[in-house]
Amino acid sequence: MNKSPLxxxxxxxLGVVLWVITAVFYGxxxxxxxxxxxxxxxxxxxxxxxxxxxxxxxxxxxxxxxxYYGSLDSTAAELNKAKKxxxxxxxxxxxxxxAILFVLIALxxxxxxxxxxxxxxxxxxxxxxxxxxxLCTFLMSPRTVQYIPLFK
Amino acid sequence: MPKNYLIGIGGxxxxxxxxxxxxxxxxxxxxxxxxxxVDPDSGNGNLSRTKSLITNYIKCRKQLQKQxxxxxxxxxxxxxxxxxxxxxGIFPDKGATLANFINFKNMPQNNPELADFASVLFTHDxxxxxxxxxxxxxxxxxxxxxxxxxxxxxxFKLLFDDLANNKRANDIRVFLVGSVFGGTGAAGFPTxxxxxxxxxxxxxxxEDNLSQILLGGALVLPYFSFELNADTSRTEKEMFVTTKDFxxxxxxxxxxxxxxxxxxxxxxxxxxxxAPKVGKFEFGAMKQLNMPHYIEVASSLAAFDFYEQxxxxxxxxxxxxxxxxxxxKLRWSDLPVTREALKIREKQMELKSLVTxxxxxxxxxxxxxxxxxxxxxxxxKEAWYVDYFKFNQRDEKxxxxxxxxxxxxxxxxxxxxxxxxxxxxxxxxDDNSGMVELIDRKMLVKGELDTGKxxxxxxxxxxxxxxxxxxxxxxxxxxxxxxxxxxxxxxxNAVVLDKKIxxxxxxYLNIFYEAAIKYCKANYxxx
Numbered sequence: 166m167n168k169s170p171l172x173x174x175x176x177x178x179l180g181v182v183l184w185v186i187t188a189v190f191y192g193x194x195x196x197x198x199x200x201x202x203x204x205x206x207x208x209x210x211x212x213x214x215x216x217x218x219x220x221x222x223x224x225x226x227x228x229x230x231x232x233y234y235g236s237l238d239s240t241a242a243e244l245n246k247a248k249k250x251x252x253x254x255x256x257x258x259x260x261x262x263x264a265i266l267f268v269l270i271a272l273x274x275x276x277x278x279x280x281x282x283x284x285x286x287x288x289x290x291x292x293x294x295x296x297x298x299x300l301c302t303f304l305m306s307p308r309t310v311q312y313i314p315l316f317k
Numbered sequence: 318m319p320k321n322y323l324i325g326i327g328g329x330x331x332x333x334x335x336x337x338x339x340x341x342x343x344x345x346x347x348x349x350x351x352x353x354x355v356d357p358d359s360g361n362g363n364l365s366r367t368k369s370l371i372t373n374y375i376k377c378r379k380q381l382q383k384q385x386x387x388x389x390x391x392x393x394x395x396x397x398x399x400x401x402x403x404x405x406g407i408f409p410d411k412g413a414t415l416a417n418f419i420n421f422k423n424m425p426q427n428n429p430e431l432a433d434f435a436s437v438l439f440t441h442d443x444x445x446x447x448x449x450x451x452x453x454x455x456x457x458x459x460x461x462x463x464x465x466x467x468x469x470x471x472x473f474k475l476l477f478d479d480l481a482n483n484k485r486a487n488d489i490r491v492f493l494v495g496s497v498f499g500g501t502g503a504a505g506f507p508t509x510x511x512x513x514x515x516x517x518x519x520x521x522x523x524e525d526n527l528s529q530i531l532l533g534g535a536l537v538l539p540y541f542s543f544e545l546n547a548d549t550s551r552t553e554k555e556m557f558v559t560t561k562d563f564x565x566x567x568x569x570x571x572x573x574x575x576x577x578x579x580x581x582x583x584x585x586x587x588x589x590x591x592a593p594k595v596g597k598f599e600f601g602a603m604k605q606l607n608m609p610h611y612i613e614v615a616s617s618l619a620a621f622d623f624y625e626q627x628x629x630x631x632x633x634x635x636x637x638x639x640x641x642x643x644x645x646k647l648r649w650s651d652l653p654v655t656r657e658a659l660k661i662r663e664k665q666m667e668l669k670s671l672v673t674x675x676x677x678x679x680x681x682x683x684x685x686x687x688x689x690x691x692x693x694x695x696x697x698k699e700a701w702y703v704d705y706f707k708f709n710q711r712d713e714k715x716x717x718x719x720x721x722x723x724x725x726x727x728x729x730x731x732x733x734x735x736x737x738x739x740x741x742x743x744x745x746x747d748d749n750s751g752m753v754e755l756i757d758r759k760m761l762v763k764g765e766l767d768t769g770k771x772x773x774x775x776x777x778x779x780x781x782x783x784x785x786x787x788x789x790x791x792x793x794x795x796x797x798x799x800x801x802x803x804x805x806x807x808x809x810n811a812v813v814l815d816k817k818i819x820x821x822x823x824x825y826l827n828i829f830y831e832a833a834i835k836y837c838k839a840n841y842x843x844x
Contacts, residue, residue, distance in 0.1 A: 241805035242778050244698050308810050312698045 172232055172305035180225040180297065187289050188214040195285065201276040212272055213286070216265050220293035223261045227254050228301045235310035244313070251302065251313050258295035265290050319531075320479050321347050321624045322491040324509065326355045327451065327501030329537050331367040332609060333494045337617035338367070338374050339742050342735065343675035344388025345668055347624045351395040351479075353472030355463070355505050357407040358451040362606025362769070366738075368403060371396060373735050380728035382823035384815050388671060389678070389830050395475070402471025407462055408448065415458050416444040452500030456570075459504020466514060480520040480529055487531040487582075487629045491515060492620045494535040497570045498563040502537070507570075507579060510534055516580030526632045532581050533623040536574070538588030539563040540612040582633035585619035587612055587640065606768040609745040611753055615640065615653055618668075622655050648754045648792070669790075670843035676743055676756055676789055678833035679736035681804060684777050686829055690721055690729065701809040701832075705824050720821040728822035741772045747791065754791040761789070777801040787840050799840040807839065808832030 166172060196210035231254060234240060240247050266287050270278075302314040311317070325334040331354055340346055352371060356364050371394060378390040396403050408418070416422065421444055424432035435444070443458055452459040468477050479489055493509055495502025509515055510532065521530045574584075589612050619638065640653030654664035689702060694710055697703065708715035716722050720729060745766055747758035758766070763773040775782050778801060787798040809832040818824050837843050 238800070238802040238806040240802075241810065242783070242802045248698065308700050309806050310698075311700050312703045 166305045167307055167311060169232065169236060169307070172301075172307070173229060175305060176228050176232070176301050177225055179301065180221050180228075180293070183293060183297065184217055184221045187292060188217040191289075192217065195282075195289075199276075199278060199282055201273070201278070204273065204276055209273065209276075212269060213289075216269050217289060217293055220262060220265050220290045221297070224258065224294045224297040227258060228298050230254070231298075231302050231310075232305070232307055235307035235313075241309045244310070247310050248313055251310070255295055255298060255315070258298045259291075262287065262290040262294040265294075318349070319488050319490050319624070319628070320351065320483070321349060322351045322353075322476055322489065323620055324353055324355060324491065324493050325367070326493060326495035326505035326509065327499055327503075328356070328358075328361055328363045328607070329496035329499065329502050329613075330354060330494050330505075331356065331361070331363045332607065333535065333537070333613045333616040333620075335363075335367045335370055335609065335742065336613040337620060338370050338394065339675075339739055340614070340617050340621070340668075340672075341392035341394060342374060342377075342390055342739060343671040344391045345671050346392035346621060348391070349393045349395065350624075351475055352403075353396065353475065354404045355407070355509070356404055356451065356501055357413070357448050357462075358501070359404065359406050359449075361451070364404065366606065366769075368400075370735075370738055371403065372400060373731060373738070376731045377728070377735050380724075380731065380820075380822065381826060382818045382820050384818065384827045384831060387827065387830060389675070389826075397471035397475050399471060402474075405466070405472055411449055413448050414445050415439060415448070415461065418462050452504055455500055456504035456566075459501055460508050463505050463508045464511075464514070466509070468518075468520075476515075477518075477520055480518075483529055484523070486523055486527050486529060486631070487633055489521070489529050490531045490533065490624055492533045492535070492623050494537065494616055494620065496537045496539075498539045498566045503566065503570055506534060506536060507573065507577065510579045510581050512578070512580035514580070516582075531583075531629060531633055533583040533585070533620070534581055535585045535587055535616040535619040537612060537616055538567055538586060540587070540589035540610060581635070583623060583636045583638065585616070585623075585638040585640075587615050587619065608748070608766065608768060609742045610748070611647055611652075611746050611755065614746070618652060618654050622653075625655070646752050646754055649790075666843065670837065670841075672743065672756070673789060673841055673843055674830075674833045674837045675739060676761070677786060677804070677837055678830045679739045680761055680774065680777070680786065681801075681833065682826070682829045683733065683736050683740065684774055685801070685805070686825070687733070688778075690825075694719065694721075699805075699809070701805075701812060701828055705814060705828060706821070718821055720825045725820065725822035725825075728820075729825065732822070732826060737771055740774065741766060744772060754793075756789055757791040760785040777804075786836075790841060793841075795842045797840045797842075799836070803839070804832060804836045808836040811835055 166175065192210055192213050196206040196213060199206060199209060201209060231251065234250060235247065266283065269286060270283060299314060303317055306314060323334060323337060325331050334352055334354065337346065341350065354364060354367065358364065374390070375394055375396065378394070381390055383389065419435060421432065421435060424435065438457065443455055448458065466473055468474070476489070476491065483489060493506055495506040497503055497506070515521065516528050516530050516532045521528045523529060638656065642651045649665055649669040652665060652668060654668055655661055689697065689699065694706070706718065706720065708718035710719065719725065740761060743756050744758040744762050746755050747753055761774060763775055766772065775785055777783055777786050783801040784798050786801050786804060788796045790796055809828060812828050812831040812835070814824060814827055814831070818827055
């Protein structure tokens with residue numbers, strides 16, 4: 166699974182499937198379950214889909230960059246730098262998930278969404294960003310950097 | 318299967334054996350080879366270097382579990398059981414002189430005619446100079462003392478035990494190597510090569526003209542020169558040989574070989590008209606430690622060619638071989654690898670491939686390999702390392718899996734010593750004259766080489782030197798210049814080891830060797 170271009174293709178496919186599951190299937194149910202002051206569930210759903218789309222794009226692009234970086238011959242002799250690159254990417258993914266959530270919170274700040282629902286939204290963002298990045302790099306990192314992701 | 322013996326006589330003999338051992342390590346030697354040396358100068362630097370190398374080789378080979386098909390340390394080198402028996406020192410005690418050896422003091426009383434005869438044959442200096450440092454370019458002394466070899470003592474016992482247990486004609490292939498122009502080699506080569514000493518010794522003889530021994534030899538003609546030491550007061554008083562004496566000594570010796578009916582079946586003549594300087598003149602002992610030279614490689618190749626010839630059923634026909642370069646430059650394609658014309662190119666490629674591979678292997682191990690071993694196991698994320706070295710450092714049971722500990726450490730230390738010797742040896746072939754175009758020393762070593770000192774290797778992980786590994790072959794269009802990152806990414810990371818290799822040090826070494834094979838194939842187009 167860590168051979169190019171298989172890892173690239175699987176990652177994009179997985180990101181898209183995950184977005185369909187979270188934004189289309191679960192997103193609909195989740196939006197319907199919310200009690201909003203003025204906005205409609207459809208409005209929230211469309212925003213949620215856009216935010217999840219951005220999160221998924223960030224997750225996919227960062228993972229693809231890691232595959233590219235990890236497959237460079239020069240990386241083989243610079244694993245300490247590679248460790249830093251992976252960790253910085255991972256932290257950026259966490260920051261991205263929080264930032265996207267804040268954008269959504271800012272849009273619906275006056276709608277009275279429960280904290281538990283924001284936590285669910287954060288879980289969805291995380292699924293597309295740092296968790297997606299960790300899972301894909303854990304399973305499909307190029308040979309040179311395959312043991313760099315956390316817990317590998 | 319025929320048994321192969323390589324006997325190095327004198328300083329040149331020791332240096333040829335050094336080259337043979339390195340080639341065996343690279344995988345170019347025969348399957349089995351018994352080695353011993355003849356030299357009265359037991360402290361000779363060249364001899365000590367070769368002795369250490371042989372014992373180091375045997376240790377490395379014993380400790381190494383090899384990947385299937387691997388050629389590294391292929392030759393089973395056999396030496397006498399007692400390491401001291403590896404060298405026939407000729408004189409049992411220090412301070413020996415020819416006069417003592419032939420009991421010259423009592424000779425006028427016991428045998429006055431013989432005493433007069435000895436006085437005619439030998440000068441006062443020749444009779445009374447101590448021979449602890451060899452025969453000092455006077456083979457006539459050596460010829461007397463070497464005619465009486467101790468058959469029942471090691472190292473000759475090794476050969477004569479085999480003769481006692483074997484009865485097939487030409488099945489014991491004995492190859493002598495020594496210089497024609499010095500002292501010990503010039504004396505020992507024709508003496509041991511005379512019919513009655515080895516070839517038709519009673520244990521070796523089958524019929525009148527048929528022996529168990531197929532006797533070959535490489536007679537090394539002058540191939541180096543040296544500077545005279547500043548200590549001229551000593552050189553004026555003492556007996557020694559200079560480069561100027563070489564041609565006369567050689568001419569006289571060759572005349573002798575032409576006239577004398579010796580026991581050799583096959584002789585190879587080797588020499589080099591370029592005569593590079595190999596250091597300053599020294600009388601002997603530890604100070605006589607010369608730089609390796611490619612003629613020693615050519616001489617080893619002669620021995621290997623001798624061992625590789627097909628079985629000879631009846632009396633062996635006499636054959637003489639010689640080889641020369643096509644130009645002043647020496648390239649891989651100039652090395653005399655075999656007597657079979659149709660196989661020359663193939664064997665030259667094989668030699669080039671194995672030596673290049675061994676060079677990459679030793680270089681990568683001594684630089685990057687040592688750095689990884691020095692690093693903290695838990696922090697290492699190198700894929701090749703993590704794949705093959707999974708263990709918990711705190712668990713006592715897992716200590717055997719750590720290449721940094723116990724027997725694995727000893728084995729890797731032994732290999733480190735060998736790899737240093739190999740890189741020193743192969744780098745020294747490139748004598749800075751620009752004439753030898755084998756491995757490029759400048760790509761491997763920082764500064765000048767110094768005999769007896771560890772080589773100072775160029776770091777292959779630095780930005781400005783990481784492509785050096787891709788340009789090791791001198792003046793070769795086949796260098797692709799792949800850098801050290803390529804060696805890690807497509808060499809080390811692509812290695813798949815046999816599961817039967819369980820020992821940690823063997824795993825570690827095999828990973829580097831297999832990576833060297835992959836890298837050399839990609840970068841140098843050698844298989």
